[in-house]
Amino acid sequence: MEARSMGTVLDRVDGREKVTGRAAYAVEHDGALDQAPLHGWLLTSTTAKGRVLRVDASDALAHPEVVAILDHTNAPRLADTEDHELAVLQDDRIGFRGQIVALVLAETIEAAREGARLVRVHEEVAGAEVRLEGAETYTPEAANGGFETDTDQGDLDTAWASAPVRLKHTYATPPEFNNPMEPHAATALWRDGSLTLWDSTQAVHGVASTLAPMLGIDRDRVRVIAPYIGGGFGCKGLPHGPEMAVALAARWADGRPVKLAVTRQQMFGLTGYRTRTVSHLSIGAEPDGRIVALEHAAVGQSSKVKEFVEQTAVPARMMYAAPHRRTSHRVAALDVAVPSWMRAPGEMPGMFALEVAMDELAEATGIDPIELRERNEPEVDPETGNPFNNRRLVECLQRGAEIFGWEGRPTEPRATLEGEWWVGTGVASATYPSSFFPGNAARIVALDDDRYAVSIGAVDIGTGSRTVLVQIAADALGVDPAAVDLAIADTDLPKATVAGGSSGTNSWGTAITQTAQQFRADHGEHPDPGVETTTTAEAYPDTAGHALHSFGAVFAETRVHRLTGEIRVPRLLGVYSVGRVINPMTARSQLLGGLTMGLSAALFEEGYQDPRFGHVVTQDLASYHVASHADVGDLRVEWLDDVDELSTPMGSRGIGEIGIVGTAAAILNAASHATGVRVRDLPATADVFL
Ligand code: MOS
Structure with a gap:
């Protein structure tokens, strides 16, 4: 067109x-309401595993503006309780610390909050298993996105055993939390057997079709409206417990609207997050850098309440040529909050591991990191044998090298000291499927x-x-x-x-x-x-027989203070091939946002888990650090002229997620070039350089 x-x-x-x-955002729809709403406040469990023995609501109910306390004994019943994350307030079981155990309804939000402080929840504590380290893992049916858990091509073990250059390391990413500006929030109205939900969601139809059967009502009796949403990053892609809690509260209030906003602290337990991932990566190569054997064995963490398997090893299946290749996903199900989607699930942690490993291979073989990637370009999709549609990774790398000024870069690490700062540059590839x-x-x-x-x-x-x-x-x-x-x-x-x-x-x-x-x-x-x-x-177009992906190249300059280990990223550049860019302004913002989130992951983001109860103790934006303005330097985005009419009639591909992919690897590859210190665990804090 x-x-x-x-x-x-x-x-x-x-x-x-x-x-x-x-x-108007999710809790700002008073204009559409004919009655003053009730305000909800969630109470959550303090133990990781056990039972709710008793919810003592007497003091709270004595508060003049508290209207009701809903718990598993008096909340409306669901028709389907199979999904333990969504089936809130249905039974006394506690599956993780931070689970919804009661909901206060009051005339004002202040009274709801005060009411929550007056409720006493008595819990029976059972032994919980909350640490990934040492936990027993299993092979799930499939990884997120429906991907096969394991693939095996060629004869990996033999090829590895005879490879002239061999690298085998473990890379890890910590628990990371989406935390959009607007937390999960909703206004719910149950009237004449129908539910209207003004929700903060990435999928209005998805919420309606998930909630309706659980509520035991026809799909057309649930209407979901979401005109404005203050960000999502994946955590609002699927409904979570709070949406069901407010729906149940509205059903209980029958006719009177109910508002519920999740607190920032509760966002760290109730609305999904990226789990810790551990990637065991082995690369066997020829002295000229060509990979002959590649293994990516990913270990992740899931929840006993509901399974989620980050598809960490998936990008290693298509990114580079390798005749012998094996990938796998294993998870441990723990008594912890339910993980979910966070910007580029799979590609973000997987490409961190693979792209740092590629930098290590470049160093081991003495080949320039860009040249190394060019030598490992596959002719077809290594996994399916299908031709790539519009794979322009090498052009992204070359264009980036030009803009960034890659030429003349010192080959050896720890070669440039400017004042008190070690200075280095690094590169990494990015990819994301065109869905x-x-x-x-x-x-x-x-x-x-x-x-x-x-x-x-x-x-x-x-x-x-x-x-x-x-x-x-x-x-x-x-x-x-x-x-x-x-x-x-x-x-x-x-x-x-x-x-x-x-x-x-x-x-x-x-x-x-x-x-x-x-x-x-x-x-x-x-x-x-x-x-x-x-x-x-129904389908556009018949793309079967082609591998559809976007590609990119991320370049970083990283400086590390030689005495304090302080790490700074004055320059970050991403060059992308993403099909036609429909609106250069909003597209640029998406890619800049992705790069910033990648920078944040490289240097700051990490949920610290309490080893006893499994919850995250850094549950606010004061202690869960994200990049702020002062952390972001010269941030630049470019894209290749592209029109991909095989992917869509517009010629475009998606751009929401690729910006976070590879970014942390580029930054830490640059840190290694600056200092000679190789970082394989995110985030890189000052102490690792000392
Ligand atoms: Mo994105 S994590 O698929 O919303």
Whole structure:
């Protein structure tokens, strides 16, 4: 299709609403309510494993503004309690410290909070197993995303045994927590047997279709609305316990709305997180750097409450050529909070391990890290044998080298001391699959004056998807973006899949484009107002037989203070091949955000676990450190001119996640170049350089 608006900057269509404070977030929908809402406050368990013996609510109920305390004895019953994360307040079992054990309902949020302090929860404590180290692991059925747990190609053991260059190391990433600006929050209204949920979610249709059967009501009796969302990073991709808690509270309050906002501290236990990962990586190579044997054995942590398996070893299956290759995933199920999606699950920890290992191979063979990656470019997807569609990794590396000024870099580590600072540069590759989820539908209605109403139940979690969908609709209809009235974020609108897996714009944009094409075929260039077309995009296009991925190259300059070990990243550059960039402004923001989150992972982010109870003690943004402005230096994003019409009719691929991939590796490869100290565990704190 012809790109007219696509490829140009369009200011965010919701920018004015947001900066003037008129955009209503999940607990700001009072205008839609005909009664003052009740306010909820969650009470959580203090033991990691055991039972709720008794919830003593008498003091709390004596508070004049406390209305009710719901616990497992009096909360409305669910029709289906199979999912132990979502089946909150249904029985007395405690599966992790921080689990929802009661919910206070009060006239004000202050009274709800005070009420929560007055409730006494008596718990029976059982022995809990909370540490990954030393825990028994098992082979799950599949990893997140439905990936096979194990792959085995060629004869790894023999190839490894005879490889002239052999590297075998363990790389680890700590528990990391998504923590968008807006915590999980919702307003719920149960009326006439139907639930309306104003939710902060990455998937309105997903929440409705998950909650409805558990609540024992028809899917069309749950409406989920999410016009504005203050970020997600994956933690709002699937519904979690608090959404069900507020739905149950609304059912109990029958007719009166209920608001519930998860506290920042509770975000560290109730809404998903990235688990600790441990990657055992072995690379056997020829002296010229060509890999002959590659093994990535990933060990992760899951929860006994619900399984989640980070697909850490998946990128090692397609990234580089190697005739002999083995990958595996093992997890230990512990009495801890339920992990879930966090920006680039799998690729983020997996590519950290692989890309540091590649740097180690470059050092061991004396080959430039960029040259080494070029020598290991596969001709086809090593896993499937399918041709890559638009694999431009080498161009990203070369373009990056040019912009960054890679030439003339000292080969040896610890070669540059400027004042009190060791200075080094590093590089790493990035990759992310191009995902298209089928089943998205869109509706287009002709309005007066050659305007069009376009609707789809997609969401904009803050990334700018509302704006790029307007651009896509405008180009698909051949009109100006100003002629498009876009409605999103409501399950009353046509079905849309999750804003996750960097699939949103791909999947929703395809549905809008196909619907626009059908609309034009049905109604012509100047349709009568009121005519409409709705279609569902089942599959686009027949991509079977191709490996669809985006690629990138991240370059970092890292400085380490020779006396204090302080680590600084004055320069960070990412060069990407991501298909057509629909809106250069919002795209740049996504990639800059990804790089910043990668920097944050490299230097700061780490959830410290209490070894007795398994919860994270750094459960706020004072102690769980994330990169702040002062930590971010010259941050730059470039992309190659690309149009990938095999991936989507727009020619685009997803961009939400690739920015975090490889970034921590580039930074720590640069730290190693600066100091000679190899860091294989995230994050890199000052002490490791001393
Ligand atoms: Mo992303 S972690 O798939 O929302």
